[in-house]
Amino acid sequence: MTALTDDTLPVTPRAMRDEMIVFAIMAVLLAVVPFTDIYPFFVMQALCFALLACAFNLLIGYGGLLSFGHAMFLGTAGYVSGHALKVWGLPPELGIIAGTAASAALAVITGVIAIRRQGIYFAMITLALSQLLYFIYLQVPFTHGEDGIQGIPQGKMLGFIDLSKPTILYYVVLAGFLAGFLLIFRTINSPFGEVLKAIRENEPRAISLGYKTDQYKLLAYILSGTLAGLAGALKVFVAQNASLTDVEVGMSGLIVLMTLVGGLGTIFGPVVGAFIIIAMQQYLAGYGQWVTVIQGVVFVSCVLLFRRGLVGEIAHLLKRSL
Amino acid sequence: MPEAKMAGAPAANAVPSAAEVLSVQNLEAWYGESHILHGVNFNVNAGEVVTLLGRNGAGKTTTLKSVMGIIGKRSGSIRFNNSEIVRASSDRIARMGVAFCPEERGIFASLDVRENLLLPPTVKQGGLSMEQIFDLFPNLKERLKSQGTKLSGGEQQMLAIARILRTGANFLMLDEPTEGLAPVIIQQIGETIARLKKQGFTILLVEQNFRFASTVADRFYIVEHGKIIDGFANSELQANMDKLHTYLGV
Amino acid sequence: MQALYAQLLVGLINGSFYALLSLGLAVIFGMLNIINFAHGALYMMGAFCAYFLLSLTGLGYWWALLVAPIIVGIFGMVLERTMLQWLAGLDHLYGLLLTFGLALIIQGVFQNYFGSSGLPYAIPDELKGGMNLGFMYLPIYRGWVVVFSLVVCLSTWFLIEKTRLGAYLRAATENPTLVRAFGINVPRMITLTYGLGVGLAALAGVLSAPINQVRPLMGENVIIVVFAVVVIGGMGSIMGSIITGFALGVIEGLTKYFYPEASNTVVFVLMVLVLLVKPTGLTGRAA
Numbered sequence: 001m002t003a004l005t006d007d008t009l010p011v012t013p014r015a016m017r018d019e020m021i022v023f024a025i026m027a028v029l030l031a032v033v034p035f036t037d038i039y040p041f042f043v044m045q046a047l048c049f050a051l052l053a054c055a056f057n058l059l060i061g062y063g064g065l066l067s068f069g070h071a072m073f074l075g076t077a078g079y080v081s082g083h084a085l086k087v088w089g090l091p092p093e094l095g096i097i098a099g100t101a102a103s104a105a106l107a108v109i110t111g112v113i114a115i116r117r118q119g120i121y122f123a124m125i126t127l128a129l130s131q132l133l134y135f136i137y138l139q140v141p142f143t144h145g146e147d148g149i150q151g152i153p154q155g156k157m158l159g160f161i162d163l164s165k166p167t168i169l170y171y172v173v174l175a176g177f178l179a180g181f182l183l184i185f186r187t188i189n190s191p192f193g194e195v196l197k198a199i200r201e202n203e204p205r206a207i208s209l210g211y212k213t214d215q216y217k218l219l220a221y222i223l224s225g226t227l228a229g230l231a232g233a234l235k236v237f238v239a240q241n242a243s244l245t246d247v248e249v250g251m252s253g254l255i256v257l258m259t260l261v262g263g264l265g266t267i268f269g270p271v272v273g274a275f276i277i278i279a280m281q282q283y284l285a286g287y288g289q290w291v292t293v294i295q296g297v298v299f300v301s302c303v304l305l306f307r308r309g310l311v312g313e314i315a316h317l318l319k320r321s322l
Numbered sequence: 323m324p325e326a327k328m329a330g331a332p333a334a335n336a337v338p339s340a341a342e343v344l345s346v347q348n349l350e351a352w353y354g355e356s357h358i359l360h361g362v363n364f365n366v367n368a369g370e371v372v373t374l375l376g377r378n379g380a381g382k383t384t385t386l387k388s389v390m391g392i393i394g395k396r397s398g399s400i401r402f403n404n405s406e407i408v409r410a411s412s413d414r415i416a417r418m419g420v421a422f423c424p425e426e427r428g429i430f431a432s433l434d435v436r437e438n439l440l441l442p443p444t445v446k447q448g449g450l451s452m453e454q455i456f457d458l459f460p461n462l463k464e465r466l467k468s469q470g471t472k473l474s475g476g477e478q479q480m481l482a483i484a485r486i487l488r489t490g491a492n493f494l495m496l497d498e499p500t501e502g503l504a505p506v507i508i509q510q511i512g513e514t515i516a517r518l519k520k521q522g523f524t525i526l527l528v529e530q531n532f533r534f535a536s537t538v539a540d541r542f543y544i545v546e547h548g549k550i551i552d553g554f555a556n557s558e559l560q561a562n563m564d565k566l567h568t569y570l571g572v
Numbered sequence: 573m574q575a576l577y578a579q580l581l582v583g584l585i586n587g588s589f590y591a592l593l594s595l596g597l598a599v600i601f602g603m604l605n606i607i608n609f610a611h612g613a614l615y616m617m618g619a620f621c622a623y624f625l626l627s628l629t630g631l632g633y634w635w636a637l638l639v640a641p642i643i644v645g646i647f648g649m650v651l652e653r654t655m656l657q658w659l660a661g662l663d664h665l666y667g668l669l670l671t672f673g674l675a676l677i678i679q680g681v682f683q684n685y686f687g688s689s690g691l692p693y694a695i696p697d698e699l700k701g702g703m704n705l706g707f708m709y710l711p712i713y714r715g716w717v718v719v720f721s722l723v724v725c726l727s728t729w730f731l732i733e734k735t736r737l738g739a740y741l742r743a744a745t746e747n748p749t750l751v752r753a754f755g756i757n758v759p760r761m762i763t764l765t766y767g768l769g770v771g772l773a774a775l776a777g778v779l780s781a782p783i784n785q786v787r788p789l790m791g792e793n794v795i796i797v798v799f800a801v802v803v804i805g806g807m808g809s810i811m812g813s814i815i816t817g818f819a820l821g822v823i824e825g826l827t828k829y830f831y832p833e834a835s836n837t838v839v840f841v842l843m844v845l846v847l848l849v850k851p852t853g854l855t856g857r858a859a
Contacts, residue, residue, distance in 0.1 A: 066665050113844055116851040120607050120664050121803065125847065128800045132840035139833055249796065253672060260669065292680030299673025303666050304658055390753050416755030428750045432742040440736070441743055442754035489755070 016189065018320050019267055023185070026268065030174055034167045041238060044170055046278040047177040048235040053258040053270030055227035058184050061265030062193060063220040064200035068123045069130030070255045072110070073225045075137065075247030077103045077232030082149040082242035083142055092157040096176075096233040103229020104222065106133075111221040115214055127249065134247045148243030152236055163237055176234045180227050185267065187223065196220055250292075257295060260302045263309025266322050272311050341368035343493055343524045344389065348398035349408070351381075351388045351548075358384045360548040361398070366493075366526055371519055373527040373535040376545035377570060382528040383425060385545065386495045389526075390422045391415045402493070417445045421491035425498045425528075427482040429470040436466040439485045446490030455484050458514055476507035483514065494518070495526045500534050512537050532570060544569045576829050577708035583825015584818065585714055585783065588721035589615075589776050591817030593798045594805065595725055596772035598813040599732070601802075602745040603765040606656060606667030611798070612791025613678035614770050617644045618777025619786045620682065623693050633696035633782075640778045641771035648770030652763045675795075682788035690785030717779050724775065725814045732810055741765060800843040806853025816854065 033043050056070045081099030084090045090098065114125045137143045144150075154163035163169045187193050199206045199213045206213050236242055245251060254277065262273025277295075284291045302309065308316055315322035344366040351359040359381050366372045374382045387393045389400055391412035400408040407415050416422075421442070430438055439455070439462070456463045459480045465473060473481060479499055486494060496515075500508045508531070515525060515538045529535040535542065536559060544552040546569060554562050593611060600608045608614075621643050622636035631639065651674065659666050695713045702711040732738035744751045744758055752758040777790075784790060798817075805816030820839055828835040846854065 066668070068668075113847055116847055120668060123665065123668055124607065124799045124803055125843070127796060128803065128840050128843055131796045132837050132844075135836040135840075138836075249792075253676070256669065256672075289680045289683040292676050292683070294680075296673045296676030296678075296680060299676060300655065300670055303670040303673065304655060307666075392749050392753055412749070412753045413755050413757050416753055422753050424750065428747055430743045430746050432746055433739050437736075437739040437743075441739060441751075443756060445755050486754075 019185070019322065022268060022322065023181075026271070027178060030177075031171075034170055040166050040170045042278070042282060044173045044238045045235070046275045047173050048231045048238060049255075049258060049278055050271040050274035051177045051180045051234070052228050052231035053255055053262070053274045054181055054184050055224045055231065056255050057259045057264065057266075057270040058187070058227070059220055059224040060259070062188055062196045062200060063217055063224075064203075065118070065217060065221065066123045066256070067114075067126040067221075067224070068249075068252050068256065069110075069126035069128075070225075070228055071247050071249070071251035072130035072133045073103045073106060073228035074232040074235070074251065074255075075242070075244075076106050076133070077229035078236050078242035078246050079137065079143050079149065081233040081236045082152045085155065085236070086149060086152050087142075091159070092155045092161075092163055092237065095155075095236070096230070099233030099236065100226060100229045103232065104226040107222040107225025107229075111218045111225070115218050115221060127252065130247065130252055131249065134244065134249075137244060137247055143242075143244075146244060148241050148245075150241045152240045152242065154237050154240065169237060173234050173238065176230060180230055181271075184227065188267070192216070192219070253299075254295070257299055257302075259309075261298060261309055263312030263315070263322075266309065266311040266315055268322050269309050269311035273309065276310070342366070343368050343403060344526065345401040346385075346389070346399070347401075349385070349388055349400060350397045351384050351393045352395040353384070353393065358548050359388065359396075362388075362545075362548070362550055364543050364550050364553065366524060368524050369519065369522060370540045371515060371525045371527060371538050372541050372543065373529050373539040374543050374545050375529060375532060375535060375566075375570060378530070380545040381548040382545050383497055384548075386422065386497050386526065386528055389415075389495065390420060392422075416442075416489075416491070419446050419491045420493050421486035421489060421495065423482045423486055423494065423496045423499065425501065427478045429473070429478045429481055431469065431471040433470050434466070435462060435468050435470055435473065435481060438470045438481055439466075439488065442485050442489045444488070444490050446492070448492065449490030450487045452488075455487060458487075458517065459484050476503050476510075479503060479507070479511065480514075483511075487518070492522065493524045493526070495528075497528045498530060499527070500529065500531050508534055530570075532566065574708055579825045579829040580822065581708070581710070581714055581718075581825075582828070583822040584718045585821070586824060587818035587821020588718050589780060589794065589817075590798055590801050590821050591725050591814045592721055592772050592776040592779075593794065594801045594813040594817045595728060595810065596769035596776075597798060597802055598807050598810060599728075599741075599772075600766055600769035601807050603741065603762055604652075604656065604667070605664050606659070606671065607664075607799075608766075608769065609668055609671035609795065610651070610674040610678065611671075611769075611773050612793075612795030613675040614644055614648060614791070615773040615777040615780070615794065616682065616786075616788060616791035617647070617678065618774025619693070619781040619784075619790060620691075620777075621774065622778045622781050623691055623786045626693070633778075636778050636781075637775065641774040644774035644777075645767040645771035649763050649767040652766040656766065657759070657763075675791075679788055679792065686788050688787065688789060690787040690790075693781040693786050695782040713782060717783070721776075721779065722818075724772070725817075728772065729810045729814065797839050800839045802853075804839075804843050804846045804853055806855040809855045812853075812855030 034040055052070070052074055056067060060066050077099035080102035081095045084098040085092070085095040110129050114122055114129065117125060138145055154169065156162050157172060161168060161172065163172060195206070195211055195216055199211065199216055203213055232246070258273040258277045259270045260273070261276055262271065263269025281291060284294065311322050342365055346362055346364050349359055349362040362385055374385060376382050384393060388396045391407065391410055396408055398408060399406060402418060402420060405418065433441065461477060462481060462484060465477065483496065483499065499511050512534060519525065527535065527539060536556065539556055541555050542553060543550050552565065552569070593615060597608055597611055600606060618640050621640035622633070625631040625636050625639060655670060656667065659670060699713040699716050702709050732741055740751070740756060740761065744761055748758050801817055801820050802813065804820065805812040824835055824838055827838040
């Protein structure tokens with residue numbers, strides 16, 4: 001029986017150099033966006049989702065756990081950051097920290113509950129937990145229910161970085177994305193990451209070797225949730241609102257779709273997938289519910305025909321690790 | 323039409339028989355990426371009890387499973403009653419009259435003994451009736467309502483054999499029927515196989531317990547590293563004891 | 573007090589749907605090892621099927637109870653043959669993803685044609701009105717839903733646990749390779765089992781139509797609750813799914829009476845509690 005990420009190639013020193021090169025290219029391309037005609041808000045939004053997808057991918061690609069409730073981290077960070085910025089008047093850097101910390105706390109709590117099960121059960125539990133949170137957010141006053149928190153101020157980071165200027169905001173978001181991405185990259189290639197991979201490939205064997213696999217999985221989950229929260233906190237500055245859409249099942253499904261399209265278990269796949277899906281959503285914005293249908297078709301096609309995802313297929317063709 | 327004699331194993335059966343039930347030639351088989359069988363050649367004639375002997379991991383079980391059609395990838399030729407079955411699905415093979423009793427016995431835990439017994443459908447005329455089965459295996463009659471896996475090892479083995487006797491299949495493949503069983507039960511199984519042979523069943527047996535095999539088998543084949551490397555009749559057994567000790571490390 | 577009994581009745585009705593749906597999910601999961609995310613959408617299709625049978629062909633409720641599950645069941649079998657079958661040897665999570673995608677497609681298509689508002693479906697004349705039981709007023713249709721669901725659930729349980737056909741199903745769930753080696757066409761059995769599970773969902777949809785209206789999104793919220801039901805009950809036993817479904821419906825109803833704000837979330841909270849105490853669910857079979 002094949003596991004979801006069976007096509008992830010092992011990382012050799014040469015492969016790491018490949019990845020660093022691609023990373024450099026990616027960073028450079030992203031850095032020059034403000035000088036092009038590309039709408040910066042689109043790229044900023046895509047970057048937030050890219051980070052979110054990367055965080056999700058850390059869990060499934062390297063931990064072997066499919067979370068169908070990652071939207072809860074996005075939404076929680078969004079609400080907490082939004083509230084901190086708008087109602088408590090915190091400066092941006094503290095707002096980001098507040099949102100990320102809230103996500104981290106949520107990750108600890110939900111992780112302890114969910115890690116008890118694996119595979120499909122884990123997916124269903126995360127789905128149900130995120131739905132639980134949805135209903136809580138629906139009723140709790142500070143979220144303003146269906147309206148959401150609107151008009152969140154962007155403010156000045158560290159007192160002088162004016163986030164209301166798109167170009168400046170862009171570089172801040174980009175910095176956040178790159179930092180999160182590098183953290184994930186570093187984690188995957190660390191001893192911790194190696195153990196995770198071993199667990200994903202053959203958990204009973206890892207246990208027999210003496211590893212407390214549940215602890216490793218939980219740590220991966222918490223890291224994943226925290227970085228997803230960072231993405232949510234950053235997104236608040238881009239969208240200037242936090243709403244229920246961010247905590248819905250559809251959002252969790254979207255995160256899964258982005259990673260699937262890009263390539264589960266690849267390093268750059270989630271980034272590519274996020275950009276594709278966000279672009280698709282913009283392009284199809286006028287078509288109403290057909291967007292949902294098309295997303296469904298993409299899901300089905302990927303699972304049946306295109307399991308490695310875009311980056312996965314390229315990596316397979318070039319026989320490199322991407 | 324007598325089949326062309328296969329290459330490989332020395333002629334263990336000197337008489338070319340028109341009553342050849344199973345003829346395997348150049349059978350290769352894979353478990354995923356692992357290449358297990360590298361060209362197996364042997365045959366079984368009607369009414370015979372043929373035993374595949376060999377060490378652990380030699381490929382004996384894989385051979386049975388290939389005949390049954392439950393190995394993913396196989397190539398070569400497997401002819402059952404003159405029909406080529408190497409590409410056939412396992413349910414089609416079963417309906418042609420082949421029955422398989424796996425090493426793990428495969429008793430279903432979510433079924434009681436009666437349901438286990440009645441599960442395999444009738445594939446041909448001539449299957450044993452329930453009375454005949456209880457005749458062969460009296461203790462099954464008392465345990466009909468028990469959950470399948472609550473039976474002892476010996477009883478489960480009896481059940482596993484009993485249920486394929488009902489179906490009318492007359493070519494039986496038994497994978498290590500005596501494994502892990504007490505000597506008294508092993509003897510019972512030996513008697514059962516002898517009775518089945520008298521009733522006209524053709525049996526292909528895999529065994530590590532060579533002593534047991536020598537009491538029931540007409541012919542032996544030695545399997546090693548996914549190939550048949552030797553074969554001889556029961557009558558030639560004494561003459562080949564040294565070889566056997568080498569092959570089986572007995 | 574009237575309000576309490578009324579709420580209990582609502583709880584029983586919801587419980588009926590939970591039981592029918594989780595039963596279908598459990599049957600499908602047992603045989604195919606797939607979590608059928610499309611279950612909610614197929615439930616919705618059952619309701620729509622009843623609506624169309626009435627508006628296009630004039631076939632009423634009683635026909636719909638029979639015909640809608642068959643039509644949607646066949647649709648499900650086509651899905652299984654053309655798509656799910658290809659996932660046989662793969663990680664179970666692919667099944668979840670595929671059926672999630674299918675749910676998006678089905679729901680999206682219906683939403684495009686019918687928007688988000690509900691289409692009406694009348695209670696059949698024979699089941700209109702109500703009875704005064706003294707301690708409460710019982711609408712006949714609602715009583716019928718509970719009784720009929722119970723009958724269907726128990727019949728399905730009987731079929732699976734006590735009949736020869738059910739023995740095939742149970743055996744194939746345990747060891748499909750061996751069952752096939754006995755001469756049984758297991759792939760066909762799998763397709764039929766999926767059809768059975770889908771049919772149960774569609775039946776729930778027909779039952780639901782007069783009460784909950786016929787809306788494209790009617791399956792979306794139910795399915796996640798049913799997942800929680802299934803996690804709580806454990807996928808292991810048919811009877812477990814049935815009992816848990818009804819029980820959770822009643823608990824939800826009671827919560828709505830005593831502490832309305834929590835009524836949406838009580839099932840999930842219970843799920844968390846069960847997971848902390850008995851991770852394999854109440855009737856526990858390990859994942």
